[in-house]
Amino acid sequence: LDSAASWLKTGLPTSIRxxxxxxxxxxxxxxxxxxxxxxxxxRSVLDAHKPIPGWLGQGFVSQHQYDLVFATRVxxxxxxxxxxxxxxxxxxxxxALLYLEVPSLEHGSSVFQEGDxxxxxxxxxxxxxxxxxxxxxxGFYAIKVxxxxxxxxxxxxxVLAVTRSSSSSLSCRTSAPARRRGVTSKKQxxxxxxxxxxxxxxxxx
Numbered sequence: 001l002d003s004a005a006s007w008l009k010t011g012l013p014t015s016i017r018x019x020x021x022x023x024x025x026x027x028x029x030x031x032x033x034x035x036x037x038x039x040x041x042x043r044s045v046l047d048a049h050k051p052i053p054g055w056l057g058q059g060f061v062s063q064h065q066y067d068l069v070f071a072t073r074v075x076x077x078x079x080x081x082x083x084x085x086x087x088x089x090x091x092x093x094x095x096a097l098l099y100l101e102v103p104s105l106e107h108g109s110s111v112f113q114e115g116d117x118x119x120x121x122x123x124x125x126x127x128x129x130x131x132x133x134x135x136x137x138x139g140f141y142a143i144k145v146x147x148x149x150x151x152x153x154x155x156x157x158x159v160l161a162v163t164r165s166s167s168s169s170l171s172c173r174t175s176a177p178a179r180r181r182g183v184t185s186k187k188q189x190x191x192x193x194x195x196x197x198x199x200x201x202x203x204x205x
Contacts, residue, residue, distance in 0.1 A: 001029055001031075001032040002032050002035065002036075003148070004029070004032065004072070004099070004101065004158065005032035005035060005036045005038070006036055007146060007148075007158055008033065008036075008038070008160065009036045009037070009038065011097075012033075012038050012068070012097065014037060014039065015038075015041070016039070016040045016041070016068050017041055017042065017067050018040065018042035018044075018066050018067055019040040019042070019043055019067060019068035019070070020044045020045065020046060020064075020066045020069055021045045021046070021071075021072075022046045022056060022069060022071050022074060023071060023072065023074030024045045024046070024047065026045065027043050029070050029072070040068060056078070056084045056087045057078050057079060057081070057083040057084035057086075057087055058079065058080075058083075060087050062091040065092060065093050065096075066091055066092055066093065066096060067092075067093055067096045069092055069096070069098045069099070070099045071088060071099070071100050073101060073102075075100060075102050075126075076102050076122040076123065076124050076125060077121070077122060077123060077124075078124070079123065081134060082134060082137060082138050085135065085138035085139070085140065086138050086139060088138075089138060089139040089140065089163060092163050093163075094163060095162060096162070096163050097160060098140060098161045098162070098163070099158070099159070100131075100135070100158070100160075100161065101157070101159075102125075102131065102156065102157050103122065103154070103156060104148070104155040104156050104157045105126065105127050106127070106147040106149075106155075128145060131157060131159060132145065135159065135161050139163060140162065141161060141164050142159050142161045143160055143162055144158075144159070145157070145159050
């Protein structure tokens with residue numbers, strides 16, 4: 001969590017109105033942000049381990065909207081990643097930020113061996129380009145991406161993404177925090193050129 005918070009430090013404003021961790025069990029991610037100087041005033045958790053009617057991607061409807069959403073170690077376990085992300089998008093204000101973390105296919109580990117030993121507990125695995133394409137089609141664009149092999153036992157891909165308009169031209173309105181981050185030019189908002197990675201087992205996006 002501390003390594004994720006340090007990575008996020010340069011991409012987030014120092015004060016955020018409200019945030020939620022979808023799939024988390026505690027406020028640990030927000031506490032880690034606090035240790036690097038980022039304050040989230042209202043913090044909440046949507047625990048994937050507690051039964052709720054209609055989980056994300058399965059008919060879930062949020063009663064609130066957020067400026068920051070964390071989704072770590074959950075997308076690879078969701079039944080339908082695109083619908084999951086679209087439901088997350090509905091929880092977010094225009095210009096809000098999403099931090100997404102998934103296992104990395106770009107780095108081998110005791111879990112992935114040479115990058116082809118698929119974890120049987122995960123329904124999906126994502127390359128960096130495949131994840132960027134999935135985010136784009138779900139209403140986001142990535143503003144910061146890293147594939148990090150340094151976390152022991154958890155080589156991960158980290159993405160900080162911002163919500164986008166439904167317009168294909170993306171001459172969209174961004175929030176004041178997004179404008180301060182410089183995410184305004186059409187060149188920066190161009191959809192990524194993607195060569196989707198596919199595993200021999202046919203389960204990777």
